[in-house]
Amino acid sequence: xxxxxxxxxxxxxxxxxxxxxxxxxxxxxxxxxxxxxxxxxxxxxxxxxxxxxxxxxxxxxxxxxxxxxxxxxxxxxxxxxxxxxxxxxxxxxxxxxxxxxxxxxxxxxxxxx
Amino acid sequence: xxxxxxxxxxxxxxxxxxxxxxxxxxxxxxxxxxxxxxxxxxxxxxxxxxxxxxxxxxxxxxxxxxxxxxxxxxxxxxxxxxxxxxxxxxxxxxxxxxxxxxxxxxxxxxxxx
Numbered sequence: 001x002x003x004x005x006x007x008x009x010x011x012x013x014x015x016x017x018x019x020x021x022x023x024x025x026x027x028x029x030x031x032x033x034x035x036x037x038x039x040x041x042x043x044x045x046x047x048x049x050x051x052x053x054x055x056x057x058x059x060x061x062x063x064x065x066x067x068x069x070x071x072x073x074x075x076x077x078x079x080x081x082x083x084x085x086x087x088x089x090x091x092x093x094x095x096x097x098x099x100x101x102x103x104x105x106x107x108x109x110x111x112x113x
Numbered sequence: 114x115x116x117x118x119x120x121x122x123x124x125x126x127x128x129x130x131x132x133x134x135x136x137x138x139x140x141x142x143x144x145x146x147x148x149x150x151x152x153x154x155x156x157x158x159x160x161x162x163x164x165x166x167x168x169x170x171x172x173x174x175x176x177x178x179x180x181x182x183x184x185x186x187x188x189x190x191x192x193x194x195x196x197x198x199x200x201x202x203x204x205x206x207x208x209x210x211x212x213x214x215x216x217x218x219x220x221x222x223x224x225x226x
Binding site for chain 2: 004033035040041042043044045048056058059091093101102103104105106107
């Protein structure tokens with residue numbers, strides 16, 4: 001399929017460990033977004049990449065969260081020293097440009113025990 | 114503060130009847146609104162959008178109405194089908210530069226045969 005893919009689909013980790021979540025956007029999409037959805041909440045914006053521009057990190061909840069996008073394609077979201085409140089579904093989306101509709105991946109369900 | 118609000122967490126409708134999902138927003142800078150549909154274990158799927166220069170946009174069985182003065186929008190599904198059963202998220206954004214999508218908490222729609 002040509003949609004947004006994310007891996008892993010599920011991740012269980014112990015509190016204090018680091019995790020990496022991966023996103024493969026739709027080919028040719030220049031914009032990439034990370035969101036998270038905690039239980040009973042809406043989608044919360046985390047970070048946005050657009051081409052070669054500096055990412056908009058305004059949604060990252062703490063300095064334990066970071067993301068990079070290599071070669072303008074694949075992105076990795078890293079959470080260091082995970083906490084139980086980090087448990088959520090992490091969703092990646094991409095779009096042709098910043099103004100267009102976003103296409104979402106299936107998400108990674110992160111559980112911190 | 115919740116800038117986009119979906120005050121009904123759930124809605125049950127019979128097949129063939131109309132489903133009306135409501136969304137309110139507080140930020141007057143929002144001028145583009147979207148509805149996403151989400152099935153379990155899948156990412157949200159774009160459904161329909163509306164610009165603030167319009168008050169109605171229709172696509173098949175789906176119509177979105179925007180009342181800017183009331184800062185309210187609604188999604189109408191007519192006729193409702195069991196396959197429409199999903200969680201529906203309202204989202205809003207501005208149109209200058211990058212404006213993140215701000216999502217509501219979602220309404221779970223159940224369409225019964």
